Amino acid sequence: MSALPRPPARRAALSPRHWVSEALFDFWASRVNPLWTQRRARARLVGREGASTDAVTLVLRPNRHFRGVAPGQHLMLGVEVDGRRLSRSYSPTVLEDGCLAITVKAVAGGRVSQHLVQHARVGDVVELGQAFGEMTLSATPGTRVLLLAAGSGVTPMRALVRQLDAAGMPVQVDLVYWAQQRGALCFAEEFAAIAARYPGFRVHLALTRDPAAPTARVGEYDFSVLGDLSAAHAMVCGPGGFVDAARARLHGQVAVLQTEAFTPPVLPDSETGTVQVELRRSGRTLELPRGTSLLQALEAEGLRPASGCRMGICNTCVCGKASGVTRHTLTGEYAAEPATQVKLCVNSASTDLILEL
Amino acid sequence: MSAVQNRVLSTAELEAFGNELDALRARHLETLGASDARYIRRVVAGVRWTGVAGRALLFLGAFVHSVLIPAWIAGVVLLALSKILENMELAHNVIHGQYDWMGDPQLQGSTYEWDIVGTADNWRKTHNFRHHTYTNVRGLDDDIGYGLLRIFPEQRWRPFYLTQPVVAVVFALLFEWGIAIQDLRLGRWFAGKITFRQLLAQARPVGRKMGKQMFKDYLLFPALAGPFFLPVLLGNVVANLIRNVWTYVVIFCGHFTADAETFPKECVRDESRGHWYLRQLRGSSNIAGGKVMNLMTGNLSHQIEHHFFPDVPANRYAAIAVEVREICTRYGQHYNTGSMPRQFGQVMWRILRHAFPSRPRRVRPLVAATQNA
Numbered sequence A: 001m002s003a004l005p006r007p008p009a010r011r012a013a014l015s016p017r018h019w020v021s022e023a024l025f026d027f028w029a030s031r032v033n034p035l036w037t038q039r040r041a042r043a044r045l046v047g048r049e050g051a052s053t054d055a056v057t058l059v060l061r062p063n064r065h066f067r068g069v070a071p072g073q074h075l076m077l078g079v080e081v082d083g084r085r086l087s088r089s090y091s092p093t094v095l096e097d098g099c100l101a102i103t104v105k106a107v108a109g110g111r112v113s114q115h116l117v118q119h120a121r122v123g124d125v126v127e128l129g130q131a132f133g134e135m136t137l138s139a140t141p142g143t144r145v146l147l148l149a150a151g152s153g154v155t156p157m158r159a160l161v162r163q164l165d166a167a168g169m170p171v172q173v174d175l176v177y178w179a180q181q182r183g184a185l186c187f188a189e190e191f192a193a194i195a196a197r198y199p200g201f202r203v204h205l206a207l208t209r210d211p212a213a214p215t216a217r218v219g220e221y222d223f224s225v226l227g228d229l230s231a232a233h234a235m236v237c238g239p240g241g242f243v244d245a246a247r248a249r250l251h252g253q254v255a256v257l258q259t260e261a262f263t264p265p266v267l268p269d270s271e272t273g274t275v276q277v278e279l280r281r282s283g284r285t286l287e288l289p290r291g292t293s294l295l296q297a298l299e300a301e302g303l304r305p306a307s308g309c310r311m312g313i314c315n316t317c318v319c320g321k322a323s324g325v326t327r328h329t330l331t332g333e334y335a336a337e338p339a340t341q342v343k344l345c346v347n348s349a350s351t352d353l354i355l356e357l
Numbered sequence B: 001m002s003a004v005q006n007r008v009l010s011t012a013e014l015e016a017f018g019n020e021l022d023a024l025r026a027r028h029l030e031t032l033g034a035s036d037a038r039y040i041r042r043v044v045a046g047v048r049w050t051g052v053a054g055r056a057l058l059f060l061g062a063f064v065h066s067v068l069i070p071a072w073i074a075g076v077v078l079l080a081l082s083k084i085l086e087n088m089e090l091a092h093n094v095i096h097g098q099y100d101w102m103g104d105p106q107l108q109g110s111t112y113e114w115d116i117v118g119t120a121d122n123w124r125k126t127h128n129f130r131h132h133t134y135t136n137v138r139g140l141d142d143d144i145g146y147g148l149l150r151i152f153p154e155q156r157w158r159p160f161y162l163t164q165p166v167v168a169v170v171f172a173l174l175f176e177w178g179i180a181i182q183d184l185r186l187g188r189w190f191a192g193k194i195t196f197r198q199l200l201a202q203a204r205p206v207g208r209k210m211g212k213q214m215f216k217d218y219l220l221f222p223a224l225a226g227p228f229f230l231p232v233l234l235g236n237v238v239a240n241l242i243r244n245v246w247t248y249v250v251i252f253c254g255h256f257t258a259d260a261e262t263f264p265k266e267c268v269r270d271e272s273r274g275h276w277y278l279r280q281l282r283g284s285s286n287i288a289g290g291k292v293m294n295l296m297t298g299n300l301s302h303q304i305e306h307h308f309f310p311d312v313p314a315n316r317y318a319a320i321a322v323e324v325r326e327i328c329t330r331y332g333q334h335y336n337t338g339s340m341p342r343q344f345g346q347v348m349w350r351i352l353r354h355a356f357p358s359r360p361r362r363v364r365p366l367v368a369a370t371q372n373a
Helices: A022-032 A111-119 A151-166 A188-197 A240-250 A294-300 B011-030 B034-063 B065-095 B120-133 B159-173 B175-184 B186-190 B196-224 B226-255 B273-283 B291-296 B300-308 B314-330 B340-353
Strands: A042-052 A055-062 A075-081 A084-090 A100-105 A125-128 A144-150 A172-179 A201-207 A232-239 A256-262 A274-279 A284-289 A318-323 A326-328 A340-343 A347-349 A353-355
Touching: A022 B034, A042 A100, A055 A111, A055 A125, A075 A111, A084 A100, A084 A111, A100 A111, A100 A151, A144 A151, A144 A240, A151 A172, A151 A188, A151 A201, A151 A232, A151 A240, A151 A256, A188 A201, A232 A240, A240 A256, A284 A294, A294 A347, B011 B273, B011 B314, B034 B065, B034 B196, B034 B226, B034 B314, B065 B120, B065 B226, B065 B291, B120 B175, B120 B196, B159 B175, B159 B226, B159 B340, B175 B186, B175 B196, B175 B226, B186 B196, B196 B226, B226 B300, B226 B340, B273 B300, B291 B300, B291 B314, B300 B314
Parallel strands: A144 A172, A144 A232, A172 A201, A232 A256, A274 A353
Antiparallel strands: A042 A055, A042 A125, A055 A100, A075 A084, A075 A125, A274 A284, A318 A340, A318 A353, A326 A347
8 A cells, every 4th residue: 555655756956846936837737737736736536426425435646746645644635615725634545546535524514525525526626735643553553453433533444444454454443433324324335344354343333313223422332342442542533522522431441542533613602711822833832812813912922923014904924824713803703714824913813723833 | 286175084084984994895805706716817827828928929039030020029018018917916916915815825925926026025024014004104114205216395305316307217117126125225234324244134035036037037038049149138128127117107106196195104103994094095096097907007006995905806996996986085085096197297297396395285184183182
């Protein structure tokens, strides 16, 4: 499996990037083939099929600038919707031919997932970010692996299961997969087929709203049926509430516990109190007040981010926001879109933020 | 000098004026979408295709001597057009962050670099911040005469200004170089406030950029024509000159017409949003014209709208202008617009007139006397 990240392409003296600007190169090269860029990772959609009642699996062929992804990792997928490039993270499975399979569940009100499920067509080109995430298995994954997934949290688990399958299932693996109903399950047949081949791989489907026999949520789930978990390497992926409950249940019960939560941004109840603001470039996390412009709040902490007019017109203080909700101090409008730009002087933090500062 | 009568606004009126403009801005930001993205991408394509066509025609003329003159002229025009479009409708607007909302990394205001000898980094500071925040405020906005010309009687007269009818012409021809060194503020070196070594250190980034531009336009492309380098070299020189003069004319029309005002520093102390808007209006002037004029001036034909909303995509200014005019009429504020010959005629008159000693006009208050008290 060509899954492990490979180093970036070496800079050759004859490389076009020494001679022409990236924008110029990309403009002309993409006239010929939209995948030809100087350094931006992009992918073409080469296949799509339904994965469940409300999910599709998209097969993407990345260009040479994509540096690979390990099973269990995530990447940002960017599409243009109504003139705006919107990015969301997805966990792909690497197929034999190097393509990436990404399963997307249509989320109500989710602009990217709705676009991908309803409008993405074979031939479309999307932007890719490089892979990230720590939820990966080493070549020797101990004696036991426990995978807990809810909803689309199953996607990194599928990649991990395929990795273990390719390695001949070297350890006992239990996958517990929560969904509301059978129709919402993805990869159920694939998991069943793998389970049929290995007695050491067990799949436990937990359908919380199954009309015949509903299963308990993770908080009340009976883990004793899985046997002794004290040596297990546990991995959990799903919505924030699910991950929190799983963490509470498994804390101290397993050898290693890794979690990955995805939660759609939620607007705060009030604009008072403080939030955690992570400054990714300087590697600091600060506790900043809500309701005060980020620029003032950062300056009060002794930082001096670039700034100019302090009234939102000159764009000097503009800064990348990886995630979180900000609020415009003049209009009161909220901005929840991840991977966008924010002007520090006229926006305050409403939720925890990650800034490229 | 001017017969313009602006109504003096009360504090409440000023606030309402600002609120109406804020609301206008919000209405347009809300509706940004695919058509605005398509517009700026079409401008990018226009810049690229005219640039390639212009350079190709220069080579054609250089190698096929029977069509030298027509191909050379067409090549120069297209190359100049490409540079004008890039500098004005694309770079200037993108660098303001007008298209940041698209999330396209190649159209981001904080990183875009343009086809001109000055660096975008200097421009972000001198233009986006200083000029746009302190528009026409004496001592804060270096764009008032660029430290070289006396445009307003409020600037202190010195004998040097007698040369400005000539200096202004040279400045127009070399405008991109003037812009490039604006942030170095050479005056500080002349005055002995910084050493030559310090000046050199500050000049390094812009020096590198100048070298790059010169290499591309005056070495690389001419060299590609081999023995016929001369027409290509001359074509690049002339295209850059045309771009320089055109941008100079457009930019000077923006703040130096007869009715444009300058302001004292005290004006910006604890300035309200409404007051800031009013100052932008009084210090700016538009150029009347149609779609072609808007495109060729990078929509600085809507200088007033641009100064109200420097980070709103410029392709919206024409629609915004209709509403701005209506608001100005209701608040009894003069909306300074006119044809390019009329506006630039006024600019030329200012350059000639204020080369000689002149007396400041009577100070007209921006707002009712209690406002700044």
